[in-house]
Amino acid sequence: MTSTTVGGPAPAADRTDPAGPGAGDRHLVPDPDDAIGRVAAELSELYVATKHRSAQDAHFVHPELNATGWILLRTILQHAPVQASTLAHLTDLDKSVVSRQVAVLKRLGFVQARTDPDDARATDLSPTEAACHRLELLGQRVRDDYRERLADWSDTDLDALATLLGRFNRCRSGHQSA
Structure with missing residues (x-):
């Protein structure tokens, strides 16, 4: 090699x-x-940066929120109403981790639980208005940061990046193909 x-x-x-x-x-x-080697190296760098960014974003939403809780809150926002078992599947987290983090999200006032209208045994989770407000503020902050970081990129380059990242994200093991 x-x-x-x-x-x-x-x-x-x-x-x-x-x-x-x-x-x-x-x-x-x-x-x-080696193109695959370069991709792997860049993704490793991106992974480290993403972990750091997730921790910062979680803290911005609430000082007591950790990165796992932040991932779950984002997923709840994207898929609401959603059950805890579905959250575990969507995030590849253990159900016990999801359960503990959902309890924290409820305590912080970011998630509300309601009985599923189609199945009284199930509970649907949805973001609260407070969560939506904090996520809206964070979303603006993130967009502003990316606008600044990518200011000298052409629209063509930005579109290509978004397209390729989307394609890559869809081809993860166990998920839909590219």
Whole structure:
């Protein structure tokens, strides 16, 4: 495998491990000329940035809200009314985690629970007006941040990014294909 060191490109003579293929791979990243390797590296960076951003966004919504609660609140807003079991499926979270976080969201005044009109045994979760208001404020803040960060991107580039990210998100394992 051709690769570079984590600290940057290795000199051409140092790109292969004399011990053989795979011998030192755990300390290496893919060659920058490898398209899949570049995608993987960029997605790793994006993942770290997204985790940080999610924590900041959760704190903006409420100082007691953690990133998992924030993910659930966003999902409730997108799919309301929604049952806890559906939330667990949509977010790939354990039902016990969903249950604990929904309790926190209720306590913070961001989620209301009502009996499902079609099944009295089930409970539908919906965002409260307070949640919608905080999410609207956050949404404006996020859009302003992206407008600033992407100000020099053309409409064509922005459209391509949105299209490719959408396609990538739809081809996750266990979800619909691209």
